[in-house]
Amino acid sequence: MNKGADAGAPVIVWFRQDLRLQDHAALNAALASGRAVLPVYVLDDDSSGAWAVGGAARWWLHHSLASLAENLTTRGATLTLRRGPAAEVIPALARETGAAEVHAGRMHEPWARQADDATAAALQRVGVELRLHRTATLFDLDSIRTKTGGIYGVYTPFARTCRALGPLHPPTPAPDHVPCPAPPQSDRLEGWGLLPTHPDWAGGFRETWQVGEAAAHDRLAGFLSKAVHGYDTGRNLPGQPGTSMVSPHLHWGELSPGQVWHTAEQAAQETGKGLEVFLSEILWREFAAYLLWHNPHMPEQPLRPDFARLAVRDDAGDLQAWQRGQTGIPIVDAGMRQLWQLGWMHNRVRMIAASFLVKQLLLPWQAGQAYFWDTLVDADLASNAASWQWIAGCGIDSQPFFRVFNPVSQGEKFDPDGAYVRAWVPELGRMPDKFVHAPWSAPQTVLAGAGVELGRTYPNPIADLPQARQRALDAYRTTVRRAAA
Ligand SMILES: Cc1cc2nc3c(=O)[nH]c(=O)nc-3n(C[C@H](O)[C@H](O)[C@H](O)COP(=O)(O)OP(=O)(O)OC[C@H]3O[C@@H](n4cnc5c(N)ncnc54)[C@H](O)[C@@H]3O)c2cc1C
Structure with a gap:
């Protein structure tokens, strides 16, 4: 907490791969501070380097940000958009708005971890703390250890340990109201050029996907009402609609993995094999994040x-x-x-x-x-x-x-x-x-x-x-x- 911040100082919520209002630990912590909340998204192609958001994912990002901005507007808040290295943009915003602290979701990408360290250090120089929360994984990736304190390299014991960690906290609802200060200057989303122009290759995307938090829940509910029951076999048949297609919603955090887990467990009529296999796939996602967390060179070099x-x-x-x-x-x-x-x-x-x-x-x-x-x-x-x-x-x-x-x-x-x-x-x-x-x-x-x-x-x-x-x-x-x- 910025000790010098006055009582009216806002807190910043830095949205990342968690573009939702429900079950958002960083947003919840910011609201719990009782201060006004300034929601921010930073397009940081500088820090991500070779792993800057790719072409197709940029299309998704555009629509997801538009949807998040709308959801915030209906709750009284304005999403501020800025572009540049987070370690410069976030501290600059904190200075500009006199923010008391910054809350954000923790990312497991190596470049993002470096950016977090740099951002935290730069914020500290102006007396502001960066507080990171778990918004993208089911568990704290450092906490899952073998009996001897080592790192799992194999999925099955990793998944067993995850399941033994017991029931997850139930997901939290979206706030009714997000008290927001007068927003600072923001980029225009259209100005970021995230959508294709010539040629427009996204026609099939538009026909296939509804982007945003509400659409993510609809997609999950549709899957859980039908295909999950035969998922254990149907998931292997590409000619049939046998899988959930929630992966982009999960990647961009329109759904948290905890929400998927809870909703799936509650919606399943019978605890059939389909549900079990579906949950094990959610743990494959967790395992991949865990592997990257402990092996930051994984995207470039073979683990063997x-x-x-x-x-x-x-x-x-x-x-x-x-x-x-x-x-x-x-x-x-x-x-x-x-x-x-x-x-x-x-x-x-x-x-x-x-x-x-x-x-x-x-x-x-x-x-x-x-x-x-x-x-x-x-x-x-x-x-x-x-x-x-x-x-x-x-x-x-x-x-x-x-x-x-x-x-x-x-x-x-x-x-x-x-x-x-x-x-x-x-x-x-x-x-x-x-x-x-x-x-x-x-x-x-x-x-x-x-x-x-x-x-x-x-x-x-x-x-x-x-x-x-x-x-x-x-x-x-x-x-x-x-x-x-
Ligand atoms: C070469 C290759 C590259 C892949 N690249 C990606 C990627 O960039 N992003 C991505 O999300 N998935 C990736 N996957 C994993 C998997 O193919 C997709 O998650 C899945 O096809 C998404 O469709 P769905 O949501 O219908 O999956 P469902 O079968 O409904 O599974 C539910 C969720 O479980 C997770 N999941 C399922 N299978 C896997 C898996 N093998 N590894 C990790 N998580 C899994 C996903 O979050 C998925 O949305 C890749 C798989 C292969 C073989």
């Missing part, structure tokens, strides 16, 4: 250092074919096109497409991670990096390197009637089920009957699957042997 020496290929043409959904492997192309259209891809297909990139194409996982970062509305540094490392076999708790997904059998298993492929790769719309996942294996008459001419209407596969699998295994084995020698 030997894998830094894997002899990956450098092939811009293959990378571009993958990005554009033009690999000639239907399930991979369907996923990459869904990603481009919606800013989201089904988890099963994320795994297949990612595996194809790092194994069959033998391209670096960091290249895939970077593309996902730019194209996902739910792009999350922790979940993205942990998932890519898991697929590439270089994470601590990864699938073994010799597990190479076969995209054809994966497609046949999880998209048996080809509904997903047909939805996203219309060129194959008339292919019979039997060949829709491997059109190159179809007789010429079948291809002609379906209007498919490989190499003209749809690409020939850019990789020979058995050969590419062998190439990956050879490269990975060499790396593992070298490490063991």
Whole structure:
């Protein structure tokens, strides 16, 4: 607390990846101070560097900020927008408004932690304290320890420990009123250029997503009233609406993970397998945040250092074919096109497409991670990096390197009637089920009957699957042997 602050001094609430009013520990603490509350959002592309919010996520951010601003307005407060390094912007605002203290949610991204330290130090110089609260995870990530005080590297015991920590605090409601001082000068949201202009690639986003806190609750409620019951099996079928699609709402904090947990537990009619599996996925998100918290280099370097020496290929043409959904492997192309259209891809297909990139194409996982970062509305540094490392076999708790997904059998298993492929790769719309996942294996008459001419209407596969699998295994084995020698 700024001891010199006068009785009328406001407190700042610095919103970050927690763009909501319900269950917001930083906002609640600010309101509990009894002072006027100044809500602020800082677009800090300076501190985030290579991990500045990506293109698709910027679209989401724009709409989420608009929604938050509106929710604040109806409660009597104005959201102030500023752009620049947080360590300069926040202390400047504190000076300008004579703020008594600053409350914010803790982020687990390494760049944000550095920015927090710098911001706290700069605030301290003007006698103001930065108080960080847990708004983005279920637990304090430092508090989850093995019996000997160590850090978990494996999901299952981590999840067991989380569950044993007992019931979470019930989520808190949004305040009816947020007493706000006369707001200082603010940037205009439109002036930040977060939305695409030419070309406008966000048409599919607009058709798919409703952004903001109220929409987040609607999306969760819709899922909990239906799909959660068969989620344990339905979550693997990309052609069906079997998952919640709450990931962007969770990333941007329109929903807190605690709210998702509580609402799910309360809404489930029977404590079936679907609910259990859904909750375990929420803990996968927590585990990814935990891994990043304890391994800040995770987005750049393999958690198993030997894998830094894997002899990956450098092939811009293959990378571009993958990005554009033009690999000639239907399930991979369907996923990459869904990603481009919606800013989201089904988890099963994320795994297949990612595996194809790092194994069959033998391209670096960091290249895939970077593309996902730019194209996902739910792009999350922790979940993205942990998932890519898991697929590439270089994470601590990864699938073994010799597990190479076969995209054809994966497609046949999880998209048996080809509904997903047909939805996203219309060129194959008339292919019979039997060949829709491997059109190159179809007789010429079948291809002609379906209007498919490989190499003209749809690409020939850019990789020979058995050969590419062998190439990956050879490269990975060499790396593992070298490490063991
Ligand atoms: C290569 C790759 C990259 C990924 N990148 C991201 C990313 O940037 N951001 C992101 O949120 N998720 C990422 N995931 C995880 C997962 O694919 C998405 O969370 C999920 O598809 C979101 O859809 P949903 O909300 O319908 O999930 P649901 O199946 O309904 O799951 C509910 C929630 O649990 C969490 N969750 C589910 N699966 C995972 C997982 N494997 N790891 C961590 N959390 C999980 C998410 O918050 C999700 O919203 C990635 C997965 C892969 C294989």
